[in-house]
Amino acid sequence: xxxxxxxxxxTTNSLVAYVSENRPVVIxxxxxxxxxxxxxxxxxxxxxxxxxxxxxxxxxEPDRTIYSVKRFMGKGVEDVQDVAGLLPFRISxxxxxxxxxxxxxxxxxxxxxxxxILRELKHRAEEFFAAEGDIxxxxxxxxxxxxxxxxxxxxxxxxxxxxxxxxEVLRIINEPTAASLAYGLDKRHAGLIAVYDLGGGTxxxxxxxxxxxxxxxxxxxxxTHLGGDDIDALLTERVLDHLESETSAGRAGFARTHVAxxxxxxxxxxxxxxxxxxxxxxxxVAGYRSRLARDEFEVLIRPFVERTLESCRRALHDxxxxxxxxxxxxxxxxxxxxxxxxxxxxxxxGRKPHCELNPDxxxxxxxxxxxxxxxxxxxxxxxxxVTPLSLGIETMGGVTSKIILRNSTIxxxxxxxxxxxxxxxxxxxxxxxQGERELxxxxxxxxxxxxxxxxxxxxxxxxxxxxxxIDANGILSATATELRTNIEQTIEVKPSYGLTDxxxxxxxxxxxxxxxxxxxxxxxIDARNEAESVIAATEKSLRSPEFAEVAxxxxxxxxxxxxxxxxxxxxxxxxxxxxxxxxxxxEVLNQTTQHLAEVIMNRSVKAAxxxxxxxxx
Amino acid sequence: xxxxxxxxxxxxxxxxxxxxxxxxxxxxxxTRILTxxxxxxxxAFLGVPRKLNLDLADLEQRFRTMSRQFHPDYFHNASLAERxxxxxxxxxxxxxxxxLKHPIDRIEYLLSLEGADxxxxxxxxxxxxxxxSLLEEVFALNEELDEVRDLKSRGAPEQDWKSRLERAREPxxxxxxxxxxxxxxxxxxxxxxxxxxAASERRAVIEALRxxxxxxxxxxxxxxxxxxxxxxxL
Numbered sequence: 001x002x003x004x005x006x007x008x009x010x011t012t013n014s015l016v017a018y019v020s021e022n023r024p025v026v027i028x029x030x031x032x033x034x035x036x037x038x039x040x041x042x043x044x045x046x047x048x049x050x051x052x053x054x055x056x057x058x059x060x061e062p063d064r065t066i067y068s069v070k071r072f073m074g075k076g077v078e079d080v081q082d083v084a085g086l087l088p089f090r091i092s093x094x095x096x097x098x099x100x101x102x103x104x105x106x107x108x109x110x111x112x113x114x115x116x117i118l119r120e121l122k123h124r125a126e127e128f129f130a131a132e133g134d135i136x137x138x139x140x141x142x143x144x145x146x147x148x149x150x151x152x153x154x155x156x157x158x159x160x161x162x163x164x165x166x167x168e169v170l171r172i173i174n175e176p177t178a179a180s181l182a183y184g185l186d187k188r189h190a191g192l193i194a195v196y197d198l199g200g201g202t203x204x205x206x207x208x209x210x211x212x213x214x215x216x217x218x219x220x221x222x223x224t225h226l227g228g229d230d231i232d233a234l235l236t237e238r239v240l241d242h243l244e245s246e247t248s249a250g251r252a253g254f255a256r257t258h259v260a261x262x263x264x265x266x267x268x269x270x271x272x273x274x275x276x277x278x279x280x281x282x283x284x285v286a287g288y289r290s291r292l293a294r295d296e297f298e299v300l301i302r303p304f305v306e307r308t309l310e311s312c313r314r315a316l317h318d319x320x321x322x323x324x325x326x327x328x329x330x331x332x333x334x335x336x337x338x339x340x341x342x343x344x345x346x347x348x349x350g351r352k353p354h355c356e357l358n359p360d361x362x363x364x365x366x367x368x369x370x371x372x373x374x375x376x377x378x379x380x381x382x383x384x385x386v387t388p389l390s391l392g393i394e395t396m397g398g399v400t401s402k403i404i405l406r407n408s409t410i411x412x413x414x415x416x417x418x419x420x421x422x423x424x425x426x427x428x429x430x431x432x433x434q435g436e437r438e439l440x441x442x443x444x445x446x447x448x449x450x451x452x453x454x455x456x457x458x459x460x461x462x463x464x465x466x467x468x469x470i471d472a473n474g475i476l477s478a479t480a481t482e483l484r485t486n487i488e489q490t491i492e493v494k495p496s497y498g499l500t501d502x503x504x505x506x507x508x509x510x511x512x513x514x515x516x517x518x519x520x521x522x523x524x525i526d527a528r529n530e531a532e533s534v535i536a537a538t539e540k541s542l543r544s545p546e547f548a549e550v551a552x553x554x555x556x557x558x559x560x561x562x563x564x565x566x567x568x569x570x571x572x573x574x575x576x577x578x579x580x581x582x583x584x585x586x587e588v589l590n591q592t593t594q595h596l597a598e599v600i601m602n603r604s605v606k607a608a609x610x611x612x613x614x615x616x617x
Numbered sequence: 618x619x620x621x622x623x624x625x626x627x628x629x630x631x632x633x634x635x636x637x638x639x640x641x642x643x644x645x646x647x648t649r650i651l652t653x654x655x656x657x658x659x660x661a662f663l664g665v666p667r668k669l670n671l672d673l674a675d676l677e678q679r680f681r682t683m684s685r686q687f688h689p690d691y692f693h694n695a696s697l698a699e700r701x702x703x704x705x706x707x708x709x710x711x712x713x714x715x716x717l718k719h720p721i722d723r724i725e726y727l728l729s730l731e732g733a734d735x736x737x738x739x740x741x742x743x744x745x746x747x748x749x750s751l752l753e754e755v756f757a758l759n760e761e762l763d764e765v766r767d768l769k770s771r772g773a774p775e776q777d778w779k780s781r782l783e784r785a786r787e788p789x790x791x792x793x794x795x796x797x798x799x800x801x802x803x804x805x806x807x808x809x810x811x812x813x814x815a816a817s818e819r820r821a822v823i824e825a826l827r828x829x830x831x832x833x834x835x836x837x838x839x840x841x842x843x844x845x846x847x848x849x850x851l
Contacts, residue, residue: 170693214681374693382688409711411689411704471704472689 002138004170004375005125006178006367008145009114009158011070011201011227012334013360014038016121016142017368024182024365024372027128034361036124038200040116041065042103045577047521050120059266062088062258064104068229069117071201072110073161074153075099076497088258096445098157098497111499112507114161116518118144122165123522141168143371145363147202148174149222149388151434152446152476153497159475160499164507170374172473175199176206177385178366179332180215182357184381191327192218194315196345196353197363198308199333201227205312207319207326216384219318219407221311228272228335231301235268236261238300239288260286272297276337298340305344312348318407329353334360384409387470394431394440403468406436410470418464424456428464432476445496449478455485524579531574531586538567538593541600554599559592566592631698640664642686642706650687652698653705658730659713667730669723669804680714721833724800724826727807731819733827751835754788758839761785765846779847786843793836800829 005018005027013035017026026034033052041054042064049057057065066089072080077093077100084091090102100107122139129137144167146158155172162169176195183193190211197204204222208215240261243254254260267285271292274281280293316323331353335341346352357365373381386407392400393416403414418428428451435443454462463483470476481488499507541547542563551560570585627636628651635646640661643650660667663679685691687710692703716722761781768778807822 171690212681214684370690373690377691377694379685379691382685382690384684384688408715411708412711412715413708469704469708472707 002136002140003125003129003134004141004143004371005121005139006143006145006364006369006371007118007121008175008178008361008364008367009070009117009161010038010363011068011199011229012038013200014117014121015361015364016125017361017364018125019368019372022372024368026361026364027125029124034364036117036120037067038069038117039065039067040069040103040113042106043521043577044104045517046104046106047517048116049521049525050116053525058262059259062262064089066101066103066113068201069101069110069113071225071229072099072101073114073157074151074155074497075110079497086261088261096496098499109499109507111157111161111164111504114158115164115507118142118161118165118167122167140166141170141371141375143171143173143367143374144169145175145178145367146172147197147199147222147224148176148204148206148217148220148385149202149224150174150474151224151389151444152391152474153444154224155473155475156498159473160504163504166508169473170371172475173367173370173383174204174206174217174220174385174474175363176204176220176330176332177208177215177217177383178364178370179330179357179362180206180208180210180366181369181381181383182362182365183328183330183354184210184215192321192325193328193330194312194326194349195330195332196308196312196336197222197332198335198341199227200335201225201229203227203308203311205308205315207315207321213381214384215381216409217386218321219315220386220388221315221318222388223307223311226304226307227333230304231272231335232265232269234300235272235283236265239264239268239283239285242290243286243288254287264288272338276339294339301338301340305341308341309344309348312345323349326351330362331355332359332362385472385474386410387412387474389434389444390436391446391468391470391476392433392435392443393466394433398440400433400435400438400440400443404470408470410474411472412470413467415465415467418451418462418466419460420454420457420462421459423459425459425462426454426456427452428454430466432468432478446476447496449480451480453487454482455487457484520579524577524582527579527582527586528574531570531582531589534586534589534593535567535570535574537597538563538589541593541596544600546600546603550596550599550603555596559595562592563589563596631702632696642683650692650695650699650702650706652702653709659717659726662709662713663717665717667727668808669720669727670808671717671723673718676714676717680710683710720800720804721830724804724830728823728827728830731823733823751792751832754792755839758785758789758843762842762846782843782847786840789836789839789843793833793840796829796833796836800826800833803829 003018005016006024007016008014015026015034015036017024019025028034036051037055039051039054039058041049041057041061043049054065058067076096076098077091078095080091080099091099092102092107093099098109100109101113125139126137129139142162144158144162146155150158159169159172176197179197180193180195193208193210195204195206195208202222202224203226204220206220207218209218210216240256244256246254264285267283271281271283275292275294275297278294280291282289282291326349329345329349329351331342331345336355336359342353342355369381370383372378387404387410388406390402390406391404391414392402395401401416403416404412418430420428430449430451431440432446432449433440433443434446437443451464451466454464461484464480465483466478466480468476468478479488566585566589570582570589573581573585576582628639629636630644630647630649631652632649633644633647635644637644637651640657641651663676663683665671665676665679684707687703687706689700689703689707692700695703716726762785765778765781768781803822803826807826810819810822
């Protein structure tokens with residue numbers, strides 16, 4: 001039986017978890033690392049790299065490497081125009097259509113990039129299950145999490161990403177709700193819970209009522225463009241400004257290259273992390289050198305934190321709950337490690353927030369639990385989530401008429417009557433939007449429907465009932481009926497910033513086409529990793545204190561020279577893309593060092609047996 | 618104008634073809650979840666009487682219990698028909714609970730069931746004529762708003778016009794409180810009507826409720842207008 005998993009597809013990092021004997025467990029790589037950086041890089045030969053390997057290329061090939069792709073999900077080219085100049089990669093797309101990201105000579109839509117990350121996680125899980133001895137370790141179904149405040153287009157894009165990655169997306173669930181599920185498992189508490197989720201790119205607050213295993217979301221609020229990324233960007237900009245003003249003041253020139261920006265970004269992220277524990281840190285990068293105190297950092301980020309608190313207040317208001325009525329506060333997302341965030345959230349709710357579970361892992365754990373519920377039909381726990389934004393349609397004068405209000409428990413339905421404006425009109429256009437604003441242009445356009453096949457009648461006679469359905473994933477569908485004739489109408493959906501089913505199918509095929517190149521890239525990485533570990537082991541032996549003695553007593557003449565030659569040979573091919581050569585040289589080095597390794601091993605065994613320290617021999 | 622559909626009395630199970638009463642959710646023959654082709658109203662669906670004073674704790678308990686029965690999570694491996702039925706029943710349950718949970722939405726819904734919703738529908742209340750009982754207040758308020766706008770345009774201190782607005786909303790707030798009390802009174806009257814009460818008796822209470830709701834919507838709009846003026850500054 002193939003496996004199901006829960007996936008947290010994050011802005012900065014992604015991870016995968018599964019349920020083993022009723023407990024959710026995060027799947028780690030050989031090094032014990034659970035997080036896969038959500039970074040994708042395209043190499044010169046068109047192959048794709050994902051995770052740590054891709055992250056390293058941010059510094060060397062920024063124009064071929066993309067991070068934080070989640071911010072582009074469900075977006076059009078016009079949405080990202082303002083940041084396009086800051087991005088190292090190309091941005092294109094037709095107005096009203098999905099944005100396209102150019103890396104090297106390939107172009108990708110955001111769901112395709114996300115699919116590459118998902119495929120990496122799928123692969124990781126499959127390797128893990130195979131190592132566990134599963135007969136069928138294939139992972140073909142998953143629950144994927146999204147920020148609670150994601151709109152329909154962003155949810156649909158996430159579901160498309162899953163499909164492109166070859167996964168049946170069992171359910172899209174909200175990150176804070178998933179986190180509450182992971183927490184609720186141990187505690188079995190009843191009461192009101194606030195989940196504060198500040199991640200790399202998004203912020204969510206959800207107020208839940210938990211009672212006999214039912215996790216009912218009362219309200220949710222947030223910002224899909226507020227997270228750790230913004231703090232990084234702010235600090236990066238500060239350093240850049242400083243360097244540029246130095247330059248204009250006649251000091252050594254500084255050029256704002258993409259490589260320089262990435263180096264600075266890396267340095268300020270480290271500084272941000274340092275300040276979670278230390279009171280002060282130093283930023284020393286690209287000729288910039290300055291101390292940053294925690295107090296100063298806190299003043300800088302205060303406006304961001306204030307924005308999250310404002311969302312919290314709105315969520316409380318919508319749930320009709322006072323801060324003091326909240327029984328538990330749960331912190332999720334890497335950015336909640338920032339002490340001032342913890343303190344201010346604690347102050348707002350008047351209680352110390354929970355952070356027992358790793359804030360990076362808790363969402364994936366919840367997703368795994370939900371996947372398990374769906375597969376086993378276990379009725380102990382049930383998530384009842386809400387739609388974060390009101391759904392409406394465009395009416396006369398560009399005004400929004402709301403059909404399903406925000407914070408309605410999903411699944412939910414709504415319906416609206418339409419008619420014709422001229423005699424014998426057979427089609428009606430309907431524009432669906434999401435958002436709270438009065439005017440259509442201020443809300444998010446979701447889709448334009450065309451109702452066709454209306455029986456010819458005088459104007460105003462047809463009674464067209466359009467039924468909107470938001471399913472448990474928070475995704476919209478629509479059906480329409482002409483009530484006088486009871487004829488079901490066909491609806492043509494043109495998602496405003498999404499992909500059509502045909503496009504998703506094509507991308508699925510496309511990813512198969514590239515699968516070979518991607519597989520080669522993976523094998524190359526594996527070969528390099530292996531070579532690096534052999535090199536490291538050899539160097540360790542050569543540098544060990546007893547090596548001089550070993551060389552004179554135990555090694556044959558010329559043996560040391562051979563080892564050194566093999567080392568040089570392997571180092572030489574290591575940075576190339578010639579996998580065969582890397583593997584051959586690795587083998588050569590392995591063989592030439594085998595004797596050395598045995599000798600050292602024998603010596604330490606002897607030393608251990610005689611109770612003496614190696615140095616004393 | 619309202620084309621009254623035939624009141625359904627029986628629903629058909631899509632799985633086994635058996636018949637079932639309209640207000641059951643699972644087929645008595647094959648036990649499968651029923652599609653929502655034929656159903657009663659929100660009250661009947663949740664199994665509560667068509668009353669305006671409801672026990673909210675009981676209502677919530679029903680909502681939870683039924684959520685556990687219908688939710689799509691539990692029909693993931695079921696047939697297409699059952700999955701669809703689960704989605705339909707869950708949606709209807711959520712819509713029903715959301716509506717009946719709020720006293721005002723509950724009254725609106727009752728009015729629509731009793732065929733008295735035509736002018737009280739939400740959103741339609743915008744450009745209505747002023748209810749006679751509110752003429753005096755509306756007239757005074759409009760004058761006050763005009764003067765406030767005038768003050769604003771002459772750059773008067775915020776404190777000045779804000780306090781005028783505060784004073785202007787006092788009689789409206791009082792009117793609203795009075796209406797809420799009347800609505801509660803009428804709700805109790807409706808609930809006290811016996812099931813076999815004469816149609817004219819029911820009609821009278823419904824009409825009175827409808828009148829209060831119209832006024833209530835009008836007042837809400839007035840208060841929203843004051844809020845807007847408050848928030849706008851200049």
